[in-house]
Structures are given as C-alpha cells and as structure tokens.
Amino acid sequence: MTHSSTIASEQSGIGQRFDSWVLDRVRRRRGPTELPRTLEYRHIYVMPTRFGFWFGMLLALTVIGGLNFNNNMTLMLGFLLAAIAQLTTLLVYRNLAGIRIDAVRASPVFAEESACFKVLLKNPEERSRFAIQAESPDGGDVIDINPQASGQLSLNQMTVSRGWLQMAPFRIENRYPLGLFRAWSVVIPTARCLVYPKPAPHPPALPKTGRGDYGAASQGEGEHFHGLREFQPGDPLRRIAWRTSARHQKLYSRVMESPRDEACELNWYLMGSGNPEEKLSILTAWVLRAERRQIPYSLEMPGAALPADLGEDHRDACLEILALYKP
Amino acid sequence: MSDPGRKTNLWLIATLVLAMSPQVLSMPISVLVLTLLPLFWRIGSEIRDWKPLPAWVRHGATAAALAALFFSYGDLSGRRAAVSLLTVMLSLKLIECYRIRDARLVICFSLFLCATQFLFAQGVLMPFYAAATVMLALVTLTKLQRAEAWAREGEPPPVKASLLAELSFSFRLLALAVPVGIAFFIFFPRLASPLWGIPDSTLDSKTGLSDSMSPGSIQTLFMDDSPAFRAEFSGTIPPAEQLYWRGPVFWRFDGRTWTSGFYGRNIDAAAVPMPMDQSWAYTIQLEPNEQNWLFALDYPASVPPDARLTMDFQLLRRRPVIQLIQYSIISNPDFTDMPELSGPFRLQALDLPDGSNPRTRALVDQWRRETPDDSGFVSRVLEHFNREPFHYSLDAPLLGAHPADEFLFDTRRGFCEHYASTFAVMMRMAGIPARIVTGYQGGWFSELGNYVLIRQSDAHAWTEVWLDESGWTRVDPTAAVSPLRVQQGSLGALGAPRHLLDYSWLRGLRNSADVVQQRWNDWVIEYGAGRQARLFAPLGLDHMSPVMLVSVLFLAIAVFSVIIFPIVLRIKGPGHKDPVQQAWRKFLKRLEKAGVTALPSDGAIELAEAAAHALPAHSDAIHRIAHLYTHSRYAPVPPPFADLKQAILDFRPAKNAS
Numbered sequence: 001m002t003h004s005s006t007i008a009s010e011q012s013g014i015g016q017r018f019d020s021w022v023l024d025r026v027r028r029r030r031g032p033t034e035l036p037r038t039l040e041y042r043h044i045y046v047m048p049t050r051f052g053f054w055f056g057m058l059l060a061l062t063v064i065g066g067l068n069f070n071n072n073m074t075l076m077l078g079f080l081l082a083a084i085a086q087l088t089t090l091l092v093y094r095n096l097a098g099i100r101i102d103a104v105r106a107s108p109v110f111a112e113e114s115a116c117f118k119v120l121l122k123n124p125e126e127r128s129r130f131a132i133q134a135e136s137p138d139g140g141d142v143i144d145i146n147p148q149a150s151g152q153l154s155l156n157q158m159t160v161s162r163g164w165l166q167m168a169p170f171r172i173e174n175r176y177p178l179g180l181f182r183a184w185s186v187v188i189p190t191a192r193c194l195v196y197p198k199p200a201p202h203p204p205a206l207p208k209t210g211r212g213d214y215g216a217a218s219q220g221e222g223e224h225f226h227g228l229r230e231f232q233p234g235d236p237l238r239r240i241a242w243r244t245s246a247r248h249q250k251l252y253s254r255v256m257e258s259p260r261d262e263a264c265e266l267n268w269y270l271m272g273s274g275n276p277e278e279k280l281s282i283l284t285a286w287v288l289r290a291e292r293r294q295i296p297y298s299l300e301m302p303g304a305a306l307p308a309d310l311g312e313d314h315r316d317a318c319l320e321i322l323a324l325y326k327p
Numbered sequence: 328m329s330d331p332g333r334k335t336n337l338w339l340i341a342t343l344v345l346a347m348s349p350q351v352l353s354m355p356i357s358v359l360v361l362t363l364l365p366l367f368w369r370i371g372s373e374i375r376d377w378k379p380l381p382a383w384v385r386h387g388a389t390a391a392a393l394a395a396l397f398f399s400y401g402d403l404s405g406r407r408a409a410v411s412l413l414t415v416m417l418s419l420k421l422i423e424c425y426r427i428r429d430a431r432l433v434i435c436f437s438l439f440l441c442a443t444q445f446l447f448a449q450g451v452l453m454p455f456y457a458a459a460t461v462m463l464a465l466v467t468l469t470k471l472q473r474a475e476a477w478a479r480e481g482e483p484p485p486v487k488a489s490l491l492a493e494l495s496f497s498f499r500l501l502a503l504a505v506p507v508g509i510a511f512f513i514f515f516p517r518l519a520s521p522l523w524g525i526p527d528s529t530l531d532s533k534t535g536l537s538d539s540m541s542p543g544s545i546q547t548l549f550m551d552d553s554p555a556f557r558a559e560f561s562g563t564i565p566p567a568e569q570l571y572w573r574g575p576v577f578w579r580f581d582g583r584t585w586t587s588g589f590y591g592r593n594i595d596a597a598a599v600p601m602p603m604d605q606s607w608a609y610t611i612q613l614e615p616n617e618q619n620w621l622f623a624l625d626y627p628a629s630v631p632p633d634a635r636l637t638m639d640f641q642l643l644r645r646r647p648v649i650q651l652i653q654y655s656i657i658s659n660p661d662f663t664d665m666p667e668l669s670g671p672f673r674l675q676a677l678d679l680p681d682g683s684n685p686r687t688r689a690l691v692d693q694w695r696r697e698t699p700d701d702s703g704f705v706s707r708v709l710e711h712f713n714r715e716p717f718h719y720s721l722d723a724p725l726l727g728a729h730p731a732d733e734f735l736f737d738t739r740r741g742f743c744e745h746y747a748s749t750f751a752v753m754m755r756m757a758g759i760p761a762r763i764v765t766g767y768q769g770g771w772f773s774e775l776g777n778y779v780l781i782r783q784s785d786a787h788a789w790t791e792v793w794l795d796e797s798g799w800t801r802v803d804p805t806a807a808v809s810p811l812r813v814q815q816g817s818l819g820a821l822g823a824p825r826h827l828l829d830y831s832w833l834r835g836l837r838n839s840a841d842v843v844q845q846r847w848n849d850w851v852i853e854y855g856a857g858r859q860a861r862l863f864a865p866l867g868l869d870h871m872s873p874v875m876l877v878s879v880l881f882l883a884i885a886v887f888s889v890i891i892f893p894i895v896l897r898i899k900g901p902g903h904k905d906p907v908q909q910a911w912r913k914f915l916k917r918l919e920k921a922g923v924t925a926l927p928s929d930g931a932i933e934l935a936e937a938a939a940h941a942l943p944a945h946s947d948a949i950h951r952i953a954h955l956y957t958h959s960r961y962a963p964v965p966p967p968f969a970d971l972k973q974a975i976l977d978f979r980p981a982k983n984a985s
Contacts, residue, residue: 051431054435055435058435058436058438058439061439062439062442063515064522065442066442066445067517067518067522068518068521068522068523069446069521069650070517070518070521070650070855071445071446071449071650072449072512072851072852072853072854072855073445073449073453073454073457073851073852074442074443074445074446075512075515076454076457076508076512076851077438077441077442077445077457077461078442079508079509079511079512079515080457080461080501080504080505080508081438081461082507082508082511083504083505083506083507083508083511084461084465084500084501084504084508086504086507086884086888087500087503087504087507088500090888130473131472131473131476131477131484133476139479140479141480142476142477142479142480142484144485146908149908149960150960150961174476175472175475175476176469176472176473176476177465177468177469177472177496177500178465178468178469178472179431179468179471179472179475
C-alpha cells in the first residue's frame with residue numbers, strides 16, 4: 001500500500017495540524033453539514049501541497065539566480081511558472097466550487113467489517129469536474145464528473161462494535177490540474193451506518209423447537225421434496241429435475257418444502273447468563289443460519305419480540321434489534 | 328501502484344528531451360553518449376516492457392558519467408560543466424524513475440535546466456524553446472496529478488482527452504499566465520548589484536577580437552556572421568569611412584605577432600576630449616564575448632561606469648562581458664591624441680626585432696632619403712600600395728621568416744592585418760612612431776531600427792602613426808588598396824562569396840531580421856534596476872522604491888485576476904469525451920428531427936415516455952434506448968456501450984413533415 005503511506009505523509013506535521021485546525025473550526029462555527037450542500041467559496045480552502053511547496057522552492061531558487069546574474073530570461077521563465085502556479089489556485093478552486101453534495105448513504109454491515117458510505121455528488125454546471133477526491137481517515141475515492149451528471153464516491157470506514165456508526169468527517173478535495181495546490185471542503189456528515197453484531201464464528205446448533213406452531217410452511221427452499229413445476233429463470237441449477245425434463249423436452253424444477261414442524265425460537269432468556277455480547281453474536285449467527293436454511297425463526301429479546309418468519313425483511317428486523325440491544 | 332503509466336512516462340521523457348536539447352548540442356562526445364544511452368534505454372523499456380536495470384548497472388552508469396564529465400571539463404565548477412552534470416543526472420534518473428514523486432522531480436529539474444540555458448543564449452528563439460518545454464511539462468504534470476489521484480484505485484485514470492486537447496489546454500494555461508508573468512517581470516524589484524560573485528566565463532569560448540594580432544587572426548573572424556554589437560545614434564550617423572570602432576591597440580611587435588605592450592593597458596588617458604556640438608552620441612548594445620574591450624568611435628569623451636580609458640584610448644571594462652550589456656558614449660572626433668610623444672612611448676612605438684625584413688628595410692631607407700618629410704613618407708607608402716598590384720583577398724599565402732618582405736615583394740595578396748602590419752613595420756623602419764589598432768569598421772545601417780549593426784565579419788585592423796602636427800593619426804593602408812572595404816564593408820569589397828550560402832540578398836534579409844533581436848535585447852534582456860526605477864518617470868515619479876514596485880505588482884496581479892477570471896470560467900480542461908453522452912445527444916437529435924423536443928427538465932425516463940407516446944411505432948426501441956442509457960449511467964455494472972450505440976444507430980424514425 002504505497003498510496004496510503006503517501007496520503008499519510010501528506011497529512012503529517014504541519015499539514016495534519018492545519019487540517020485538524022480547519023476541521024475544529026468548521027465544527028465549531030457551522031456544526032454538522034446539512035445536505036444537500038452546494039460547495040461555495042466560503043466552504044473551500046486552498047493550500048499548497050507538499051509538491052507545490054518544493055516547486056515553489058525551486059522557483060524561488062531560479063528567480064534568485066536570475067536576479068543575481070541579472071539574467072532577465074531566467075527571471076521571465078521563473079515568473080511565468082509562478083504565474084501559472086497562481087492561476088492553478090484559481091483552477092483548483094473552480095474545479096470544486098459549485099458541486100452539490102446530495103446525500104450520504106450506507107448499507108448495514110456486520111461489526112469488524114468496513115462500512116461503505118456512498119457520497120452522492122451532482123455537477124449542475126456545463127463543465128466537467130476532474131479528479132474529485134473524497135478523503136477520510138480510513139481511505140478515499142476519486143471520480144471525474146461529466147457536465148450535468150452525478151457521481152458517487154465510496155468511503156470505507158472500519159467498524160469495531162455493533163450499533164450506530166457515526167460517519168467520520170471527510171474532505172471533498174482535488175488537486176487538478178497540476179497537483180501544486182489542494183482545494184478542499186470539510187464535510188461533517190450526519191449520516192450513520194447500522195452495524196450488526198459480529199456473527200459468532202462457531203455458534204452452537206440452531207435451537208429447533210419442533211413445535212412449528214408459528215411456522216408457516218415455506219415452499220421453494222427446504223430439504224423435503226414437495227412437487228414439480230416448470231423451470232423459471234432464477235431457479236437454482238441443482239434444483240432442476242433433469243430426468244423429468246429430459247422426458248418432457250422441457251425444464252422442470254423441483255419445489256422443496258420445509259417441514260411445518262421445523263422452526264426455531266431464538267430466545268435471549270433461554271441462553272443462560274453468558275457475556276451479553278457473546279450471546280448477541282450467537283443470536284446473529286443463528287439468524288443468518290436459519291435464514292440460509294429457510295427455517296422460520298422467531299426472536300425474543302428484552303423489550304422486543306418478533307414472531308417466527310422468514311425473508312430478508314424479517315432477517316433485517318431481527319438483526320436491527322440485535323444491533324441496537326441495550327443491556 | 329503509483330506508477331505514472333506508460334503514456335505519462337513518454338510525456339515525461341519528451342519534456343526532458345526538449346529541455347536538454349540546447350545543452351546536449353554543446354556537450355563533448357563522451358558525455359553526450361552517456362547522456363543519450365539512459366534516455367534510449369528508458370524509451371525502449373517503455374515500448375518493449377523491459378525490466379528495470381539492477382542497481383549495479385545504475386551505479387556503474389553514474390560513475391562512468393561522472394568520470395566522463397571530469398575528464399571532459401577538467402573541473403565541475405564551471406557553469407557549462409555544472410549544467411552538463413545536471414543534464415546527465417536527469418537522464419540517469421530516468422532509468423530508476425518509476426514513481427510519481429520521481430517523475431515530478433524530473434519535471435521540476437527539467438524546467439530548472441531550461442532556465443539555466445539562458446545563461447548561455449538569450450536569442451529571440453529561446454522564448455519559443457522555453458514555452459514549448461513549459462507546455463510539455465504542464466501536460467506531464469496534469470497526467471501525473473491524475474495518476475496520483477487514481478493511484479489507490481489500482482487502475483489507471485480514465486483518459487479521454489486527445490493529444491491535441493492536452494496541448495491546447497496547457498497552451499491556454501500558459502497564455503493566461505503571460506499577463507501576470509509580465510507584471511512580475513516589470514515590477515519585481517531587481518538587484519542593483521549581485522548578491523554573490525558572478526563567474527568570469529559563461530560562453531563556451533571567447534569570441535571576437537583577441538589580445539594579439541598575427542597574420543590570419545582577423546581573417547578567421549571574417550567567416551563569423553554573428554553580431555558583435557549594435558550602435559544606436561541619437562543624432563547624425565557618421566559616414567561609413569568614419570566608422571572606425573576602436574578595440575585593442577598593439578604596440579609590441581616580435582616580427583610576426585603584435586601584442587599590447589606594457590603602457591597601453593596600464594596607464595590611463597591623461598587628456599580626455601570634451602563633448603562638443605559636433606560630437607556623436609550613441610548607445611552600444613554589446614553582445615557577450617568574454618573580453619574586456621568596450622568599443623567606441625574615436626575619441627570617447629565619456630567613460631561608461633565600470634570601465635576605464637587607457638592612454639591609447641582603449642575602453643577597458645573591469646569585468647569581462649559575459650552577457651549582453653548596454654552603454655552610452657559620446658565621441659568627439661576633433662581631438663589631438665598626444666601632441667607630445669614622450670621618450671618611453673616613442674621608444675616602444677619604434678621598436679622592431681633586429682635583422683628582420685632586410686629587403687623592406689632597404690626600400691624604406693631609399694625612400695626615406697628621397698622623402699624626409701613624415702607625412703610625405705606616409706603618403707608615398709600608401710601610394711605604393713595603391714598603385715602596385717596589391718590585392719585585398721581572403722586566400723593570403725602563408726608568410727615565412729620575413730613576413731613584410733615576402734608580402735611587399737612576393738605575394739602581394741592579403742587581408743587587412745597584412746597591410747596594417749607591413750605598413751606599421753615600414754613606418755617604424757623610417758623612424759615614424761606607429762602602432763596597430765584593431766576593432767571593427769563600418770557596419771550595416773538598419774532603416775527599420777535606426778541603428779548600425781556590426782558583425783564579427785566587420786573586424787578590421789589599421790594603423791596609427793604619430794606626426795608632429797597631428798599627434799596620433801589614423802592611417803588605414805587597406806583603404807589605399809581597396810577603398811571599397813571602407814565604403815561598403817568587407818563583404819562588399821571581396822566580391823566572391825565566402826561559402827555556399829553566402830548571397831547578398833540572404834545577408835540583407837538577415838540584417839533586416841536583426842531588428843527583432845535588437846528590440847528584444849533592448850526591451851527584455853537589458854531591462855534592469857535602473858530602468859525599473861524610472862518606469863513612471865513620465866508620470867512625474869522619478870524613482871520607484873522596491874516597496875512601491877511590489878505594491879504596483881500586487882495591484883497588477885489583482886487587476887489581471889479580475890480580468891482573467893471570466894476567461895478562466897470558460898476553460899473546460901482537456902475535452903474529455905463521454906461516448907455515452909455523445910450517443911445520447913445523437914438520439915436526442917434524431918428525436919428532434921422526428922418532431923419530439925426534449926425539455927431540459929426531463930430525465931431520460933420521462934423523455935422516453937413522451938417520445939413513445941408521440942412515436943408509438945418506435946415505442947419499444949425508445950424504451951430500450953432509455954433503459955440502456957440510464958443503466959449505462961447509474962447501474963453498478965453498466966451494459967456494454969456497443970448495445971446502446973447500436974440501438975441508437977438502428978433508431979431511424981421518419982422525419983416529421985412539419
């Protein structure tokens with residue numbers, strides 16, 4: 001990862017202190033960024049990059065040499081390059097100004113995975129934007145945005161524990177065209193990402209009740225053969241009844257069924273008195289496993305209970321309860 | 328990961344090649360080879376994907392380059408050697424330049440290398456060289472910036488701009504920077520005196536007249552058409568036969584070579600003429616020649632600062648002229664140089680080696696008996712040159728032990744130094760004090776620029792004899808042989824062309840074009856602290872202090888930025904083409920022909936609904952195109968562009984009759 005080291009080095013020393021000073025200032029003065037925000041002059045800072053600093057040093061050397069030798073052509077070249085550098089402060093600013101940050105979104109993730117925040121940008125003007133970057137402590141992204149087009153920057157952020165993950169402040173920045181100057185704007189987002197508990201790697205077996213009172217028979221998935229129907233796109237290949245299909249010159253899929261009496265009850269109170277986080281981890285793993293095996297599952301937690309069901313919505317609801325559990 | 332990519336690397340190499348080109352041309356062959364080898368290797372490695380060289384090869388190449396530099400230049404402190412060192416190191420850097428940081432380093436120092444080239448040449452073509460280098464550097468830096476931004480993505484940045492678009496972008500950047508650059512140039516305070524010492528040599532060799540004269544020494548200058556200096560007269564311009572630009576004066580003669588002698592260089596002029604009404608006032612723009620002589624017409628009544636006037640009226644500058652300088656002089660032709668000739672001077676001006684040129688001595692003795700009068704004797708010798716078949720010619724035969732004898736009696740063909748030398752020898756034999764003056768004679772008057780251009784080929788040698796009634800008196804024996812030389816210049820007098828491309832119309836063209844260089848020198852090269860201080864003299868501000876200059880500079884930058892800003896607003900960067908957008912526009916155009924106009928507020932889907940309603944026959948095609956377009960734009964895995972393109976190509980609704 002050579003790159004992360006260059007980003008880090010750019011952030012070291014004075015640069016880092018300046019950046020955190022700007023961040024503090026923005027936080028105190030303006031608070032969280034309200035979206036959508038159109039980047040205007042008062043949001044945008046421009047500073048030389050490290051490369052810009054060394055370029056400036058070399059220019060100074062050239063100009064001093066030119067002055068000393070009274071060599072006007074050397075001076076002229078030095079001044080011209082200085083004027084170009086001055087012009088790029090304007091360009092680097094203009095490349096950012098006018099961009100609208102529409103929204104920041106993130107899908108839930110499990111703890112210790114990295115959350116991916118998607119920053120939606122819109123370029124409402126008739127000119128292209130080049131190499132627009134988003135930089136956060138854990139990474140960054142870059143895009144070009146065409147005239148009157150939208151773009152999306154993905155920012156990863158490491159998660160540690162379950163619950164709501166507040167998105168860290170990030171910068172929208174660019175160094176286009178020459179890399180001498182950096183224009184940036186600080187965004188203090190209100191966006192957050194739901195972090196589910198980390199599924200236990202080796203959970204105990206699913207607590208099957210066998211009662212199946214609340215369980216609805218579910219077709220399509222399961223271990224027991226139910227019948228045949230015509231193949232539909234999306235049916236798994238392994239489910240195709242090859243023999244029957246060969247006989248009828250048409251593809252048939254087997255329809256499977258989970259037995260009515262198989263269901264599981266995921267109950268906090270039945271798990272003994274272990275470490276609550278470990279219990280949450282195991283419950284999470286169970287939810288995932290039950291969903292995978294298409295066994296209807298119910299969840300009972302202190303203060304919340306869901307009847308046995310299947311499907312993504314049910315799973316997400318269960319996981320959310322687990323993520324936000326407060327002992 | 329942070330490899331700039333092949334195309335960027337090729338731009339980088341192109342920038343460096345252009346930046347080093349003037350320097351490379353002046354390099355000794357061994358250094359040249361060691362500079363070009365890494366360059367070729369890197370180009371080959373970019374095209375053929377060669378592996379990076381092992382470290383020992385790089386170190387070996389560096390050591391070899393340093394050794395070659397040291398053996399070629401002797402020491403590395405000279406400017407040419409130092410710049411050659413920079414060039415070689417930059418070229419060697421290419422074989423280990425695989426990161427963005429290294430590439431930027433090479434670009435920065437290529438620009439620096441470009442700036443150092445102005446130490447050696449400041450001609451009117453140099454700005455074009457510099458501008459081209461800057462343009463290539465800007466393209467490379469832009470590409471490097473994109474490579475840097477995309478470095479973490481693990482894939483190269485999207486490249487959509489054509490070569491022409493890249494160049495035109497950097498050209499616009501350059502053009503927009505010019506006004507501010509000029510403001511800097513005009514108002515940035517200059518140093519009245521240097522901060523640290525300036526070396527005495529910058530040119531690859533000394534040019535122009537030298538501090539000695541032997542047969543053939545001026546003849547070599549005759550082939551050199553480069554400008555020596557320019558003179559701009561503020562009043563009347565003297566006639567051609569008065570334009571004797573005085574340079575080195577020689578007193579001492581060893582039978583073959585004339586040298587300056589002790590007095591000429593060490594004793595200052597005792598009496599200086601007063602500037603009179605009929606004096607000539609002019610400004611000289613002297614090209615660098617690494618010599619100390621400043622040229623002036625006889626007799627300088629004023630001495631430029633930093634120079635002194637010797638007793639034989641040479642203007643000697645304290646430091647060699649290593650870059651173009653300008654100085655103003657007033658000359659008063661009406662002056663008697665040394666009414667009295669004191670003993671030591673007379674002895675020096677009569678001294679001859681013993682026993683040389685016996686035939687000449689016999690002739691002089693005979694004539695001297697017949698013409699005891701000094702000026703009569705001078706006339707008699709000149710008459711002899713004029714009447715006998717002497718020729719003014721380039722192909723003078725080599726002379727042996729008694730040059731004057733051989734020239735006077737046998738060969739009779741020669742250039743100005745043969746005539747001047749022989750004449751001075753004859754004068755000294757006759758007891759008339761004589762010395763040699765070298766310099767330039769004549770010049771080409773530029774009607775366009777109203778100045779006289781003197782080229783190296785106008786170099787000339789003449790004599791001065793000391794006469795009781797007029798002191799040191801100029802006598803030009805060449806004029807006696809070939810009056811055309813003085814009236815029309817050396818080239819006109821010669822008749823035959825000197826080389827293959829030597830036509831008078833070509834010379835005329837080149838002379839006329841020199842006005843560009845003259846103006847360039849005057850306005851740009853010679854702009855300095857003095858002129859800067861007087862910038863606003865017409866407004867009544869006699870002296871601009873540095874603080875005032877900087878204030879004006881900032882004001883100018885602010886004004887320019889306000890003017891530039893609206894222009895910048897129209898810069899769109901390299902025209903990145905978006906094929907999807909282009910295809911979509913084509914679709915919109917076809918719809919429009921069919922009578923469906925897109926509202927700017929419509930999204931693709933709304934537009935498709937409206938269009939399908941208006942053109943029910945094409946409803947499927949329209950929906951398919953809209954679907955492909957939105958998916959190309961927004962889907963995580965966009966469909967192949969070819970599908971959209973084909974769908975739009977196939978979409979041919981009938982033209983709306985209305």
